[in-house]
Amino acid sequence: MKQLLAVDWGTSSLRGALLDSEGRVLKERSFPRGILTVASGDFATVFEACFAHWIGATGTFCLISGMAGSKQGWLEAPYCACPAGFDEVASQLAWVKAGRIAIVPGLSCEHEGIPDVMRGEETQVLGALQLLGLQDGLLILPGTHSKWVSVRGGRIEDFSTRMTGEFYALLRQHSLLARSMPDTDGEVDWAAFDEGVALALRGAGLLQTAFSVRTLSLFGRMAAARLPSYLSGLVIGEEIRARDLPGGTKVVLIGAELLTERYERALQQRQAVVQRLGAEATWRGLWTLAQTIHPSWDA
Structure with a gap:
């Protein structure tokens, strides 16, 4: 892999970062093109308009996290059950283009028979573990729907919204x-x-x-x-x-x-x-997932 195009495609915004082979951010871009602004069937067109000059480079691989993997997004990426770490998440990617563009699955868990879900936060949490050198801990991701996440042994064990x-x-x-x-x-x-x-x-x-x-x-x-x-x-x-x-x-x-x-x-x-x-957790999470996958970079 020469470069990674790391993308966070949420409900209200679309952000991307170009990372080198060591995970360093080379460039960043942000657009007001969250999934709610994209008509069904137009995701590939919007993606190309925003990132064609980056993804077109030889050796560039793309990982997308967030609501792009929801039923209302580009391609549904089924939820991965907790506990889950890099290996479990990497094994359940939804491939938009084999070997080149993939969407990260969200996570699910249950409390007293009631399911809970997240999309995008799992990538931030896994990236934070790498940045801070943590294996265990409590992480909170504030927002419209805040997530409280428990991590054990480098894997997301449980969370609540x-x-x-x-x-x-x-x-x-x-x-x-x-x-x-x-x-x-x-x-x-x-x-x-x-x-x-x-x-x-x-x-x-x-x-x-x-x-x-x-x-x-x-x-x-x-x-x-x-x-x-x-x-x-x-x-x-x-x-x-x-x-x-x-x-x-x-x-x-x-x-x-x-x-x-x-x-x-x-x-x-x-x-x-x-x-x-902040955003560095997302980029590090996607970069580490890319290292875990070892896809065919020339596909």
Whole structure:
């Protein structure tokens, strides 16, 4: 392999990085062409328009993670059951073009007979293990649907999903609480955010604490501009409150900087020890998978 085209194709965005044979990022590109913007049957056309100049080079192999492997994506990549590591994931790729372009499968697990799934986060987690030299640990991937991932022996053993980001959006935009807040979030008010986290951690649950957004506004105890940050603290704090997290627990956060910064602040109220990673986890995960596969690079 001379180069790897590593692609993260999600619901709302399409990102790619060209990596050399040592896994170093040579170039990166990003497009607002998430799978929801692509008509059925047009995925190959969009991919070519974005990356033809990279994938066309001799010796370039492409691995794609994320929602491109969903039923609504380019080619469905069936879920790989946990526990799973690089070997299990690499053995269940969905090949768009044999030997040249493949989609990484998502992962599945069950809790009390109820299935849970992820797509894209598995690649980030496996990449983080490589970057940090970890074999065991707890990793959190904040987002619309946050993932809490347990790793043992270098394999993803178990995970669970929290709809934190989606609940924030619903409350922020479509509930009575929205009437108390400005149209846009504005800059983060960290004091208000911390106050929301603190109430969530000592409260009886989001169904009760969320109403404080309304009453703090009603009695003039918090300015409207501060309320979005306060609500963000409430929902993130609720996510963390619901987990058994002894003081001193080591946590790896993976995601966008502003979002992982919020989670780090919230986790510090539980005395957790936090490390943060960004896009580099995705690229390292895809690069390490490419080394695991050993495909016919000249196909």
